[in-house]
Structure formats: C-alpha cells, structure tokens
Amino acid sequence: MKKLMLIIALVVAGSLIASANNNDNLVPVYGIENGDQVSGVGTMMLKGDIWVIRVTDNEGVVDYCPMNLPQNFQKAGLIVKFSGTVKYISDTDKLAGMPVILSQIKLAR
Numbered sequence: 411m412k413k414l415m416l417i418i419a420l421v422v423a424g425s426l427i428a429s430a431n432n433n434d435n436l437v438p439v440y441g442i443e444n445g446d447q448v449s450g451v452g453t454m455m456l457k458g459d460i461w462v463i464r465v466t467d468n469e470g471v472v473d474y475c476p477m478n479l480p481q482n483f484q485k486a487g488l489i490v491k492f493s494g495t496v497k498y499i500s501d502t503d504k505l506a507g508m509p510v511i512l513s514q515i516k517l518a519r
Contacts, residue, residue: 448474448510449493451518455486457506463492473507480515489518 452465452474461484462473477497483490497509 446496447493448496448508449491450474451489451491454483454488454490460506462507463490474510475505475507476510476512476515478512483515490515491518492516 450463450465450472452463455462455464457473460475461479462475465472465474474492474494476492476494492510492512492515494510494512494514497511499505499509
C-alpha cells in the first residue's frame with residue numbers, strides 16, 4: 411500500500427513539473443528493486459540539504475539520491491546523464507529519493 415501511495419504521489423508531482431529531458435532507458439519507478447541498473451537524464455537539485463537527480467518523463471517523476479555524487483556535480487540546475495545501481499530501501503524509511511550508487515555521471519549538455 412505504501413508503494414502504491416508513493417507511485418500516486420510521484421505521478422501527481424509529475425503532472426505539475428514540465429521538463430524537456432530525454433529518458434529513453436529509464437526504468438519505471440514501480441519496477442525498481444534493489445540491485446537494478448538504472449540510467450537516465452535528469453536535473454540536479456537540492457531537496458532540503460540533500461542532492462538529488464530529478465528525472466521526468468511521460469510516466470512521472472523519479473528523484474534519485476546518489477550516494478557517491480562528486481563535488482563538481484553538486485550545482486542546482488545542472489543537466490546530467492547518469493547510470494548506477496539502486497540500493498535497498500525499506501518501507502519504513504523516508505528518503506529524499508531512490509538511493510543509487512553511481513557508476514557514471516556526466517554533463518548532458
């Protein structure tokens with residue numbers, strides 16, 4: 411039930427945010443599990459004091475919380491292309507985004 415509520419919240423948030431990102435290889439949020447490989451193009455932003463990569467597409471919005479984000483990518487508004495491995499989160503954890511260990515990140519523009 412918590413996962414369903416998260417999906418609904420992400421879809422509602424996605425309808426409020428417009429973006430021109432190209433995310434051909436993005437895994438839908440409802441299918442993401444521990445150890446899955448993800449990739450996409452997103453915008454760097456701060457959620458409170460935590461850096462996230464916000465990825466939007468016609469399915470909705472997903473915020474990825476990179477656990478190993480290099481210092482030079484910690485700038486709001488940067489458009490980045492990334493790939494990495496999803497880390498486990500329990501149903502009771504409240505996080506700024508889907509935890510991911512980056513294997514690659516670079517500027518998209």
